Amino acid sequence: MRFLVIEDERKVAGFIKRGLEQEGYTVDLAVDGIEGEEFALSRSYDMIILDIMLPKKDGLEVLKIVKEDGIKAPVILLTARDSVEDRVRGLNLGADDYLTKPFAFEELLARIRALLRRGSAKVASSVLEYEGLSLDSMTRKASRAGKDIELTLKEYSLLEYLLRNPERVLSRTLIAENVWHQGFDSETNVVDVYINHLRNKVDKDPTKKLIHTVRGVGYVIKKPDEK
Numbered sequence: 001m002r003f004l005v006i007e008d009e010r011k012v013a014g015f016i017k018r019g020l021e022q023e024g025y026t027v028d029l030a031v032d033g034i035e036g037e038e039f040a041l042s043r044s045y046d047m048i049i050l051d052i053m054l055p056k057k058d059g060l061e062v063l064k065i066v067k068e069d070g071i072k073a074p075v076i077l078l079t080a081r082d083s084v085e086d087r088v089r090g091l092n093l094g095a096d097d098y099l100t101k102p103f104a105f106e107e108l109l110a111r112i113r114a115l116l117r118r119g120s121a122k123v124a125s126s127v128l129e130y131e132g133l134s135l136d137s138m139t140r141k142a143s144r145a146g147k148d149i150e151l152t153l154k155e156y157s158l159l160e161y162l163l164r165n166p167e168r169v170l171s172r173t174l175i176a177e178n179v180w181h182q183g184f185d186s187e188t189n190v191v192d193v194y195i196n197h198l199r200n201k202v203d204k205d206p207t208k209k210l211i212h213t214v215r216g217v218g219y220v221i222k223k224p225d226e227k
């Protein structure tokens with residue numbers, strides 16, 4: 001799942017981003033209202049965490065534009081303790097919840113989970129599925145042909161990325177950037193190592209392989225019979 005955090009205070013932003021990444025979420029960070037709005041409108045997010053007091057463009061203005069654009073991602077507002085008026089305006093503009101600063105990370109996480117549960121009831125499915133291999137982003141469980149597969153956090157993120165891009169060849173660099181959020185130099189084989197971990201769990205039957213190597217490029221998830 002990909003979250004957008006729009007927050008100009010470096011410390012708060014860093015603390016939210018790190019916490020969410022430890023939970024296995026992918027986080028994009030925008031540091032002002034204009035950047036936040038650009039991100040929100042150009043990519044699809046599962047959740048937006050939006051500070052109200054932002055440079056360049058106020059958080060409530062960003063919220064208004066995001067909601068007018070029909071963006072479905074739930075929005076959690078971050079507000080200052082004494083800004084009741086902002087909170088009310090925010091909720092009227094379509095924000096789904098708010099948190100008053102300072103807050104404990106656990107509190108944010110609880111709000112997020114509540115919204116995701118609510119969302120999943122509405123959207124009906126949070127399951128990514130390809131050829132009997134599925135990943136439930138709500139319960140964070142993987143299974144193949146109905147059998148549960150235990151995954152570590154990184155294996156989960158990697159499989160999620162592959163399943164979001166079925167039948168698309170993904171370079172090692174692209175995988176590293178999206179799953180590890182950093183580029184690796186070409187000497188690093190961390191992607192290959194994790195692909196192997198994943199294969200040992202997901203592709204036990206060699207005749208039904210779904211994760212394929214594209215020599216010299218990277219990997220693709222596709223049907224076993226397609227060459």
Ligand code: CA
Nearest residue numbers: 008051053054
């Ligand atoms: Ca701020």
